[in-house]
Amino acid sequence: MVNITKDNFSLEQICKSGQCFRMFQESDNLYSVIAGNRYLEVEQQGNQCIFHCDDSEFDDFWKKYFDLDNDYAGYISRIDSADEYLVKAAAFGSGIRILHQDLWEMIVTFLISQQNNITRIRRCINNICERYGEAQMTPQGKTFYSFPKPESLSGLAEDALMECNLGYRSKYVVRTAGSIVSGDISLDDLANMSYPEARTELLKLYGVGGKVADCICLFALHHLQAFPIDTHINQALNGHYQNGFPNDRYDGYQGVMQQYIFYYELFNN
DNA sequence: ATACAGGTCTTAA
DNA sequence: TTAAGACCTGTA
Numbered sequence: 001m002v003n004i005t006k007d008n009f010s011l012e013q014i015c016k017s018g019q020c021f022r023m024f025q026e027s028d029n030l031y032s033v034i035a036g037n038r039y040l041e042v043e044q045q046g047n048q049c050i051f052h053c054d055d056s057e058f059d060d061f062w063k064k065y066f067d068l069d070n071d072y073a074g075y076i077s078r079i080d081s082a083d084e085y086l087v088k089a090a091a092f093g094s095g096i097r098i099l100h101q102d103l104w105e106m107i108v109t110f111l112i113s114q115q116n117n118i119t120r121i122r123r124c125i126n127n128i129c130e131r132y133g134e135a136q137m138t139p140q141g142k143t144f145y146s147f148p149k150p151e152s153l154s155g156l157a158e159d160a161l162m163e164c165n166l167g168y169r170s171k172y173v174v175r176t177a178g179s180i181v182s183g184d185i186s187l188d189d190l191a192n193m194s195y196p197e198a199r200t201e202l203l204k205l206y207g208v209g210g211k212v213a214d215c216i217c218l219f220a221l222h223h224l225q226a227f228p229i230d231t232h233i234n235q236a237l238n239g240h241y242q243n244g245f246p247n248d249r250y251d252g253y254q255g256v257m258q259q260y261i262f263y264y265e266l267f268n269n
Numbered sequence: 270a271t272a273c274a275g276g277t278c279t280t281a282a
Numbered sequence: 283t284t285a286a287g288a289c290c291t292g293t294a
Binding site: 166171 | 288289290291292293
């Protein structure tokens with residue numbers, strides 16, 4: 001067990017924020033997270049958190065996964081006080097963190113996310129994990145499924161994932177898996193690229209456009225300057241930033257602001 | 270019923 | 283180069 005005190009950290013907000021679809025609310029204050037072959041349970045009450053793992057696993061993996069060493073209070077403090085909308089949005093979602101998630105998982109997840117809703121995206125991810133992932137066992141004897149590897153999906157018929165409810169996105173995922181397995185696109189190379197390089201490279205994948213590429217850059221590669229523009233963000237831009245979002249002011253961490261806006265647009269009544 | 274979800278691709282001017 | 287249309291499917 002690892003017990004920490006942390007401000008600007010909310011499991012509830014992270015779970016709802018639509019960046020991770022392998023995090024589940026088990027009860028009021030208890031959440032579970034699957035990342036690769038790892039399974040974690042975390043409890044939170046106020047700013048007190050208990051991670052159900054040992055010190056070394058926390059230090060080696062989960063601390064980075066939850067971006068716990070980053071100064072989110074600092075990001076919030078630098079918000080233009082004249083920007084009432086952003087001030088409110090950041091206050092509303094002040095416990096959000098940009099997670100460090102697996103690159104391949106984020107590619108598939110955000111291929112599936114397009115023209116889709118969060119509830120259904122969760123179901124799609126669960127379906128492909130149960131159908132094509134590997135069954136794993138927690139020390140407590142609970143079964144969970146790992147995320148399927150590219151090799152597990154690349155050989156499928158292009159419409160095979162429609163049985164997992166992916167709809168027309170099935171062929172995007174199957175073809176993209178093929179691009180990875182063939183070596184046409186290298187996950188290792190992507191991980192070592194700058195934001196503009198990685199974004200350009202990701203756009204070569206079938207089904208990946210600008211918005212999905214930005215989500216992958218933000219949630220897997222941790223390029224915090226990525227600013228995915230979807231239908232909700234567009235609405236906010238039209239309503240509050242008719243001269244465009246002030247990227248210069250938030251240079252290098254626009255992605256954090258994007259998450260506050262996205263979360264506010266979705267969940268503020 | 271009908272519009273809409275964390276869009277992208279294809280085709281036609 | 284830009285602009286409509288098509289696309290799976292559950293939810294409200």
